[in-house]
Amino acid sequence: MDKTLPSSAAYVVVGAGMHGMSTAWHLAMALEKTGRGKGSDVVLLDKTGPGAGATGVACGCVRNFYMTEPLHAILRHSVDVWQSDPVNFGFQQVGYVSVGEANQEADYVKIGESQNAADYPSDVYVGKEAKSFLKSLWPDFNTDKTDVVIHEHPSGYAGTHAAVRGLKEKCDQWGVRSYFGVEVQGYDMTGRKVDAVRTSQGDIKADCVVVAPGAWLPFHWEWLGHGDKIDMRYSDGHVEKDRDMWTFWRLLEGEVYLNGDAYRTPDDKDPPVLHVELMDTPVITEDGREFPDLHFYTYLRYAAERVGAPGIQGGTIPIKIGPKAAVEPYGHASDLYQADDWFADYYCATLSFLMDRFKGCRANFKDRRNGGIGAFTPDNVPIFDWVADNAYMIADSNHGYKMMGVGKLVANHLTSGQPVEELSPFGLARYAQGQTFGDRNSNCPWV
Ligand SMILES: Cc1cc2nc3c(=O)[nH]c(=O)nc-3n(C[C@H](O)[C@H](O)[C@H](O)COP(=O)(O)OP(=O)(O)OC[C@H]3O[C@@H](n4cnc5c(N)ncnc54)[C@H](O)[C@@H]3O)c2cc1C
Numbered sequence: 001m002d003k004t005l006p007s008s009a010a011y012v013v014v015g016a017g018m019h020g021m022s023t024a025w026h027l028a029m030a031l032e033k034t035g036r037g038k039g040s041d042v043v044l045l046d047k048t049g050p051g052a053g054a055t056g057v058a059c060g061c062v063r064n065f066y067m068t069e070p071l072h073a074i075l076r077h078s079v080d081v082w083q084s085d086p087v088n089f090g091f092q093q094v095g096y097v098s099v100g101e102a103n104q105e106a107d108y109v110k111i112g113e114s115q116n117a118a119d120y121p122s123d124v125y126v127g128k129e130a131k132s133f134l135k136s137l138w139p140d141f142n143t144d145k146t147d148v149v150i151h152e153h154p155s156g157y158a159g160t161h162a163a164v165r166g167l168k169e170k171c172d173q174w175g176v177r178s179y180f181g182v183e184v185q186g187y188d189m190t191g192r193k194v195d196a197v198r199t200s201q202g203d204i205k206a207d208c209v210v211v212a213p214g215a216w217l218p219f220h221w222e223w224l225g226h227g228d229k230i231d232m233r234y235s236d237g238h239v240e241k242d243r244d245m246w247t248f249w250r251l252l253e254g255e256v257y258l259n260g261d262a263y264r265t266p267d268d269k270d271p272p273v274l275h276v277e278l279m280d281t282p283v284i285t286e287d288g289r290e291f292p293d294l295h296f297y298t299y300l301r302y303a304a305e306r307v308g309a310p311g312i313q314g315g316t317i318p319i320k321i322g323p324k325a326a327v328e329p330y331g332h333a334s335d336l337y338q339a340d341d342w343f344a345d346y347y348c349a350t351l352s353f354l355m356d357r358f359k360g361c362r363a364n365f366k367d368r369r370n371g372g373i374g375a376f377t378p379d380n381v382p383i384f385d386w387v388a389d390n391a392y393m394i395a396d397s398n399h400g401y402k403m404m405g406v407g408k409l410v411a412n413h414l415t416s417g418q419p420v421e422e423l424s425p426f427g428l429a430r431y432a433q434g435q436t437f438g439d440r441n442s443n444c445p446w447v
Pocket of ligand 1: 213394
């Protein structure tokens with residue numbers, strides 16, 4: 001294939017992560033299927049290659065546990081896409097279980113109702129039922145502190161390597177023209193319209209640009225002429241002025257080996273992804289050391305892919321960096337943003353508190369590079385919207401590996417020219433119009 005960058009294209013997609021690749025693939029499919037164009041009308045650019053950003057290092061959890069209710073429909077579309085080719089995407093539909101204390105009961109009930117209304121089946125268990133449900137999956141689960149549980153049936157996890165390969169393959173199959181090692185360095189604009197995408201290998205005139213550069217988004221935002229502060233109006237009328245448009249957080253994750261097939265359900269199945277937040281419970285290591293400033297927040301999923309042997313992968317609440325961060329080198333290559341020294345002790349303490357099978361697991365913590373950073377939006381909820389007359393931005397606020405369906409919805413919007421109901425709550429106008437999201441009962445920015 002000719003690897004000379006074209007001088008123009010109908011669609012230029014910037015970033016070959018989850019969203020760029022899913023959008024490019026769905027755009028190409030829509031153009032081919034409707035006869036309104038060809039897959040080759042779509043040009044996909046990445047300065048490095050597929051999965052070079054957060055998509056390549058994500059934990060891979062696919063769940064729908066959000067207090068931001070409009071996300072529930074986004075996840076339903078996303079699981080549809082994951083399930084359209086689970087083998088090639090590495091998607092394991094094992095379900096998802098989240099566990100909380102009594103202070104979260106009302107939230108769980110509300111989330112469950114909204115998920116089911118969005119056609120995303122889940123069950124909520126409270127009190128004794130919650131405890132016995134957990135014991136049915138993990139007989140050695142310590143249920144002392146657990147009062148409420150949600151079980152999402154369609155959720156699961158997907159290994160990042162398989163998903164990246166699978167998405168790249170879909171793009172190729174539908175004729176997307178991909179160019180890697182090509183860095184976007186700016187946008188030539190007339191007023192609010194992008195005329196050309198400026199790259200390290202020349203300019204590409206574009207009818208439409210999809211901006212999906214993950215943690216690099218703040219640079220593209222500035223190149224597109226936007227400021228770094230924003231006023232946020234909430235539904236109760238109060239306004240928070242001059243808030244940072246983008247805030248970087250760094251993620252803390254790790255892996256623990258297990259002996260043989262120690263992480264299975266009693267009926268020998270891969271267990272659901274597990275997530276536990278106990279806001280009133282301290283974390284204490286097996287030898288009695290407490291983390292005074294931290295509460296219990298942990299997640300885990302089976303992960304042979306990452307550790308190359310039976311094991312689990314997971315993490316805890318990310319740590320805020322601020323409006324500026326050193327994005328390069330990214331992910332595991334960064335010396336600045338690896339999990340802190342305390343993380344292994346903390347994480348293993350949460351595991352051994354939860355299940356007897358994890359007692360002593362600190363010795364099996366895999367000492368390796370981990371983590372990555374993300375650019376979060378002002379309310380920590382995605383922004384999917386036009387950022388120039390012909391440039392559409394996918395800013396997932398760093399919780400969107402799971403959101404494979406966003407590309408499908410965006411492609412639908414771009415090719416039909418019609419509003420897509422599921423995307424509309426995530427517009428930029430929400431900040432000015434008093435619809436800033438703010439429903440939180442968690443210390444984590446992802447809820
Ligand atoms: C450690 C970690 C664990 C995570 N775990 C989960 C999880 O379990 N579940 C979940 O749902 N989410 C998870 N996330 C979040 C999720 O990975 C991201 O939200 C998602 O992958 C972002 O996808 P993206 O396509 O927007 O960006 P990215 O995957 O970052 O892709 C952006 C691409 O754009 C390219 N790019 C950037 N700038 C330019 C430029 N100027 N020119 C050309 N190319 C450019 C980059 O090279 C990159 O390949 C995790 C994130 C991290 C860091």
